[in-house]
Amino acid sequence: xxxxxxxxxxxxxxNKEKFILQTLESIKYQFDKNSExxxxxxxxxxxxxxxxxxxxxxxxxxxxxxxxxxxSGPSSAVNKALKFIKYSHIKLVDGDDILSNDAASYMKxxxxxxxxxLLYANWDWHDEPSKYSFNKKRVSAQSFEFAFExxxxxxxxxxxNLMVKxxxxxxxxxxxxxxxxxxxxxxxxxxxxxxxxxxSPYKVGLSKEIICxxxxxxxxxxxxxxxxxxxxxxxATINFLKTHSYISDSLKIKAKKKIIGRCLKWNRRxxxxxxxxxxxxxxxxSKQTHKSIQSIEHLIQNTWYGCNNxxxxxxxxxxxxxxxxxxxxxxxxxxxxxxxxxxxLRAIYPKAEITWLAGKGKSEFNSSLKMLTxxxxxxxxxxxxxxxxxxxxxxxxxxxxNYDIVIDTQKRLxxxxxxRKIKTQTFISPCSNFLFSDLKPKSIEKNLSKQLLQLSFLLxxxxxxxxxxxxxxEFKSFTKKFQLNSKHKKAAICPGASVVxxxxxxxxxxxxxxxxxxxxxxxxxxxxxxxxxxxxxxKKKLPFASFPLQENNIKKVSPMHTLAFAxxxxxxxxxxxxxxxxxxxxxIPLISLFGPTDEEKFxxxxxxxxxxxxxxxxxxxxxxxxxxxxxxxxxxxxxxxxI
Numbered sequence: 001x002x003x004x005x006x007x008x009x010x011x012x013x014x015n016k017e018k019f020i021l022q023t024l025e026s027i028k029y030q031f032d033k034n035s036e037x038x039x040x041x042x043x044x045x046x047x048x049x050x051x052x053x054x055x056x057x058x059x060x061x062x063x064x065x066x067x068x069x070x071x072s073g074p075s076s077a078v079n080k081a082l083k084f085i086k087y088s089h090i091k092l093v094d095g096d097d098i099l100s101n102d103a104a105s106y107m108k109x110x111x112x113x114x115x116x117x118l119l120y121a122n123w124d125w126h127d128e129p130s131k132y133s134f135n136k137k138r139v140s141a142q143s144f145e146f147a148f149e150x151x152x153x154x155x156x157x158x159x160x161n162l163m164v165k166x167x168x169x170x171x172x173x174x175x176x177x178x179x180x181x182x183x184x185x186x187x188x189x190x191x192x193x194x195x196x197x198x199x200s201p202y203k204v205g206l207s208k209e210i211i212c213x214x215x216x217x218x219x220x221x222x223x224x225x226x227x228x229x230x231x232x233x234x235x236a237t238i239n240f241l242k243t244h245s246y247i248s249d250s251l252k253i254k255a256k257k258k259i260i261g262r263c264l265k266w267n268r269r270x271x272x273x274x275x276x277x278x279x280x281x282x283x284x285x286s287k288q289t290h291k292s293i294q295s296i297e298h299l300i301q302n303t304w305y306g307c308n309n310x311x312x313x314x315x316x317x318x319x320x321x322x323x324x325x326x327x328x329x330x331x332x333x334x335x336x337x338x339x340x341x342x343x344x345l346r347a348i349y350p351k352a353e354i355t356w357l358a359g360k361g362k363s364e365f366n367s368s369l370k371m372l373t374x375x376x377x378x379x380x381x382x383x384x385x386x387x388x389x390x391x392x393x394x395x396x397x398x399x400x401x402n403y404d405i406v407i408d409t410q411k412r413l414x415x416x417x418x419x420r421k422i423k424t425q426t427f428i429s430p431c432s433n434f435l436f437s438d439l440k441p442k443s444i445e446k447n448l449s450k451q452l453l454q455l456s457f458l459l460x461x462x463x464x465x466x467x468x469x470x471x472x473x474e475f476k477s478f479t480k481k482f483q484l485n486s487k488h489k490k491a492a493i494c495p496g497a498s499v500v501x502x503x504x505x506x507x508x509x510x511x512x513x514x515x516x517x518x519x520x521x522x523x524x525x526x527x528x529x530x531x532x533x534x535x536x537x538x539k540k541k542l543p544f545a546s547f548p549l550q551e552n553n554i555k556k557v558s559p560m561h562t563l564a565f566a567x568x569x570x571x572x573x574x575x576x577x578x579x580x581x582x583x584x585x586x587x588i589p590l591i592s593l594f595g596p597t598d599e600e601k602f603x604x605x606x607x608x609x610x611x612x613x614x615x616x617x618x619x620x621x622x623x624x625x626x627x628x629x630x631x632x633x634x635x636x637x638x639x640x641x642x643i
Contacts, residue, residue, distance in 0.1 A: 003088040006036070008166065010078060010081040013041050013048050013052065015045060019098075020096070023097060024039075028059060035063065035104075036084075042072060067080060074180070075177055075179055078175045078182065079175050088166055089163055090165070091107070097212045099212050103121075106138055107207070110207060113141075118168065119141060119207065122208055122211070123161040125214055144204065147191040147204035148192040153254060161211060172189045178239060180312070189236075196243060196246065231310050235300055238300060240255075259300065298459075321405060324401075326357045326386070326407070330361065333578045336578060337448050339372070340449050341453050346375070354378050356379065366380045387418050397421045403422060403424045404425050408427070408431065416429050420436055430451065447602075490568060491569060491636075492588065493573050494575060495509045495527070495531060495534070496527065501596060502575050504624050505625050512629060567587075569588055571639050572591070590611070595622055595625075
């Protein structure tokens with residue numbers, strides 16, 4: 001695209017009602033026929049929009065474009081403005097910064113004189129910016145060599161104090177959409193763009209002249225948020241390293257050292273550790289520059305995870321990644337345990353091509369649970385006979401495709417070593433305490449579902465609501481077909497299990513059902529093939545109860561039927577059984593009853609209330625019948641208060 005000779009002013013605004021008119025007036029003063037003003041309101045909730053529209057109305061002869069967007073951050077706002085620019089030079093302006101009367105003409109003139117692609121000037125803070133006195137006599141700017149190295153090492157930047165050629169900012173792809181503050185990110189990417197394609201570098205200049213001023217004290221100012229600044233500096237740098245292949249090893253080491261140092265500094269501050277030993281440790285650890293890009297990226301996300309005042313734009317990965325997930329046996333119980341992990345992974349990588357590889361036998365995701373995987377998995381391969389022989393270590397791998405991410409969900413050493421031969425950017429495996437993994441968690445979860453979730457946490461910390469992920473069209477229609485008709489609240493009850501010693505006494509479930517009915521809650525029993533013999537007995541004892549798997553004329557009952565009916569219930573009660581995992585996947589609050597088995601390891605997982613009652617809490621004997629019915633009733637009442 002060819003740009004006209006002139007200046008495009010881009011003003012990004014978020015809740016700047018107190019200063020926005022002063023900012024716009026400072027632009028108006030130097031506005032001419034070869035100028036345009038593009039204002040992006042980034043979801044302001046104050047009176048900024050009203051004041052902007054008043055300015056536009058009273059200055060109808062000015063070439064002004066105004067757009068509103070939901071609050072997405074300055075980077076998104078600038079990128080939106082770039083779609084409208086028509087002139088050769090861009091002057092970025094924040095909504096509370098005031099330009100000097102000659103800021104734009106001075107900077108454009110110096111850029112043309114020195115043939116610059118980017119020019120920095122200086123800025124200042126003032127209690128009352130409108131009363132600030134700018135220098136009338138200007139000194140010349142200077143072009144400086146090795147601009148990229150200086151920006152990388154010093155981390156300096158700024159948006160309102162720079163001017164850039166339009167074609168340059170477009171060539172580098174605008175602002176990094178993953179980074180909230182662009183003050184450092186944008187100059188870094190412009191000055192180092194040649195390291196992406198091994199071309200000539202853009203010319204950067206520096207002026208000591210103060211060309212803009214901002215208010216000194218603003219509550220909740222982003223620039224005053226050191227956590228945000230350090231996070232964005234670190235994220236901008238690691239994103240640059242990932243995408244610029246021609247950067248030298250020495251500069252990579254310097255950049256990694258800076259990032260690791262910032263992370264350690266923030267962790268030290270977060271945990272209020274400020275002593276000589278921690279300072280020495282930080283310096284020593286910061287020299288561990290052998291760490292991979294992926295490891296350092298994880299370090300950044302983990303360091304600032306949970307900082308509520310730090311805005312993170314990178315909520316999901318929008319690129320189309322190729323992901324391979326390996327499992328061993330994938331029987332019903334094994335598959336159900338992995339569903340929360342799959343939901344989270346798909347939420348993080350909505351556009352990814354995810355392949356599910358079952359190394360031994362047939363996967364339930366290819367049969368009884370196939371409907372469940374729609375939208376979660378793109379390809380399912382089972383009966384693959386992978387990792388069955390030690391000789392596979394010395395042969396070419398059967399998998400010749402390249403993957404962005406390979407995730408090994410099991411802990412079998414031989415299989416892990418064979419999987420490690422697959423070409424991939426990131427390999428994750430819990431085998432041997434993550435010895436062969438590119439990424440490793442701080443601690444290892446004991447619960448099987450949470451162990452798998454950790455694998456996705458290593459890629460990115462993101463909270464996912466499973467109920468939203470299971471609402472695809474096919475599943476909705478399936479649920480609607482088999483919905484329960486009672487107007488009362490419903491409680492799902494799973495009284496069976498694979499073995500007798502996992503079963504809470506049936507008489508207790510009957511007494512519990514009677515209690516629920518008195519509370520105007522309909523008991524909904526899920527009876528599998530092994531419990532079918534109890535149907536007539538239970539129906540006679542509990543005529544008010546529902547038995548959907550037996551009463552809906554379903555020719556062939558599948559786990560999907562249980563899941564469909566469970567989603568119609570308010571909460572569930574289950575033994576340690578596959579049915580309990582189905583209730584959990586339905587994302588309803590759950591009370592799980594455990595006898596001798598390890599509840600920490602096998603308890604179902606969802607994002608709602610999960611209450612685990614184990615016989616060990618009530619008796620030295622681990623028999624499940626030692627769980628008293630009153631304890632279950634108390635747990636029910638506790639849930640009812642929350643739903």
